[in-house]
Amino acid sequence: MDAAASGIPGNHYGQPPQIILGQFPSKCEIKLKYRTMANLTEVRNKLSFAKQPYSTWQTTVDPKEMRKFQLLAHKWWDEQGQYAALHSMNDIRVPFIRDTVLNMRNDHPLGSPLSGTKILDVGCGGGLLAEVSRLGASVTGIDPLEDNIRTAELHTSFDPDLAKRIEYKSCALEDIVEEASEKFDIVVASEVVEHVADVETFISAQLNTPEGSLFITTINKTQLSYVFGIVVAERVLGIVPAGTHEWEKFIAPEELERLLESNGFSVMTVKGMLYNPLFGSWSWTGNTSINYALHAVKSSTQECLDPKETFQEVGKEQPQTEASIRTAG
């Protein structure tokens, strides 16, 4: 029962309701309604811990990361600013997604190569990659940080054609898994894995259709990635602000592959990406020791496996994080 339904203004969390002057109920009525609210809240809490594996207690959102991204939430579309390297990464990641998908399809609609394709952009930030929808795809962009979503929506609103094809939501991956309303032909998590609180939960919560594609770009966990990804990029050249990355959160491609394979994906491609700070440009390389991109395909035999059930089977502990920060803004 929510506060409105209780008849007394209040909230969901068993807090004493606030009384609005002029609608003052009798003392006994307040006591009764508050007691009812408290009881129902207790029941609701018990139910959510027992039945909903993707409750906010198992969030993949790391509040520390949210604080970092909050400071830059209005900077996404400054092409020379802190997100310049993500802007130029579009020059290689967009063709990678497009060409991989086209190679898997028989039809190649002219002008709109991705038309008819549903994409989920997880951790979309300000929408730099979500605007791949220009290629004809319909895109849902999600990010736990509300201010990122506002920036993304504002930018997309300047192009009405684009705005029709992109929907943004302020939430984490596990939240839409909980809704489980739809699945996607393509899921993209570009430069996100290294910022989540729990990579295993994140990977087990993917929302691909059977035989759908998952694209991930992230940073390897090597000595080179420490030197170039953190010391040089953050402290020497200032390509990204100091403190953007934590080496402990980087993940080796082999480890990511293992997680994906154990969650019903077949990894098709892993390839290295190299950033040239002189030109501010990215290129492909055979070396995955710093940045890399991965393409995996969801197995068709996983069709009936509900990601919530997958997670329940794993039976993980619930990390204690500040779920409230996901709506910071």
Ligand SMILES: C[S@@+](CC[C@H](N)C(=O)[O-])C[C@H]1O[C@@H](n2cnc3c(N)ncnc32)[C@H](O)[C@@H]1O
């Ligand atoms: C480096 S940015 C990448 C943004 C975008 N994918 C791009 O490449 O332009 C990382 C983004 O991941 C988001 N993020 C962090 N943890 C997340 C989580 N658990 N679920 C979804 N997004 C998350 C952050 O809010 C941030 O916008």
